Amino acid sequence: MSTPEPGALADRVTRVTDPADPRLHDYTDLKDVKLRSAREPAEGLYMAESSSVIRRALEAGHRPRSFLMGEKWLDSMADVLDAYPDVPVFVGGDDVVQRITGFHLHRGALAAMHRPVLPSVHELVAGARGGAGARRVAVLEDIVDHTNVGAIFRSAAALGVDAVLVSPRCADPLYRRSVRVSMGTVFQVPWTRLESWPGDLRALQEDGFTVAALALADDAVSLDDVVADPPERLALVLGTEGDGLSRGAVDTADLVVTIPMAGGVDSLNVAAASAVAFWATR
Secondary structure, X not given: OEEEOOOOOOOOEEEEOOOOOHHHHHHOOOOOHHHHHHHHHHHOEEEEEOHHHHHHHHHOOOOEEEEEEEHXXXXXXXXXXXXXXXXXXXEEOHHHHHHHHOOOOOOOEEEEEEOOOOOOHHHHHHHOHHHOOOOEEEEEOOOOOHHHHHHHHHHHHHOOOOEEEEOOOOOOOOOHHHHHHXXXXXXXXXXXXXXXXXXXXXXXXXXXXXXXXXXXXXXXXXXXXXXXXXOOOEEEEEOEOOOEOOHHHHHHOOEEEEOOOOOOOOOOOHHHHHXXXXXXXX
């Protein structure tokens, strides 16, 4: 059962009291990672969590489907709601919102957003840098932890990576945890999902990229060597947690690169490794 909120937004702001309201379908089962990871791309949506992330998504040109928030956040989000007069807004008590989403919403608000259509690899790299074309891209192979994906995007944004490509089995950059950890920077770094792996690495090579796989190998060169004589266009390939890059990705790459390390340590967490590589090649 629901009733309209009185006032200027009466036609759009609805106070919800029934977690089973079918209009709230976009917001259900948010803690079920496996279910949401399948549902959201299939249903053409993603979730923006917190008022700051919602604002960043909207500033990037993404379109909202609806908003859900606790009543106390309504005033602080009024300017956003006024900018989208045709988008419904659902307001509920903390207990109701928690029953809908499965967790306590303490970051202000949620927005169900329309998932943007992803470009092809060629369109992505050609359109980067205002149409001048990408010079440095990151490629993520099968990274399954959404926290790592979000952290990599944040480093990519901070250190000037032109675009990010993710393999078919890589975690969703638009899953709410990835978005939250990235601090919304996933909206500002151009990205797309590859369809063929590792075959699409050859598309980068055809576009003039030197594909550098970050991995341990007997014939690997130091990241310092790459920095000393950088290729005109560079694609840095980072592998999944634990196993690292697949043999197919390593074999397709033009060279294998390692980060010089001390103390008997042979590798870093993939998010940390990405930050080091992005900084060194900036």
